[in-house]
Amino acid sequence: MFSPPAPAAGDGPVCSRKGCRNGAEWQLLWNNPRIHTPERRKAWASCPDHVAWFEEYLRDRGLWRQTLPLTADRPLETR
Template identity: 75%
Template sequence: MSIFDQLSGGPSRAEEQHSGGKICSRKGCRDGAAWQLLWNNPRIHTPERRKIWLACTAHREWLEEYLTLRGLWRQTLPLPGAAGGEGGD
């Protein structure tokens, strides 16, 4: 545990993800992820490249809208093995 963990009251996001817990990519959210939002930036990525943000059910729509408004969103899929991800778009 680092000094930052002690100040924040818990492990960092990076430590949570490395320990196997998949958490939502929305800033400040620590809920478990149920969705994976696939995106790419066509100005810097090849067309087949996909980056992934994870989303809880509550933030899925917000993150999709954020990426869509910037022309980055490509697809949303359920996160394998996660509860709450029912069907993809």
């Protein structure tokens, strides 16, 4: 079974999906309205293979707010 090497330090964010070590290309912004203020955003990083999984997971729970590309001019949000 092939397992890609873990990204070296400084290579950028990796996918937040458990067990995935692929480079992140998307950020999924979410908040839990029961514990976060409306303007607060948490972020999960995602590779292209898992972005749909994250969106479905967050939408099913009423937590999803926005999916944005993860680019140099739009780094992973941490508000």
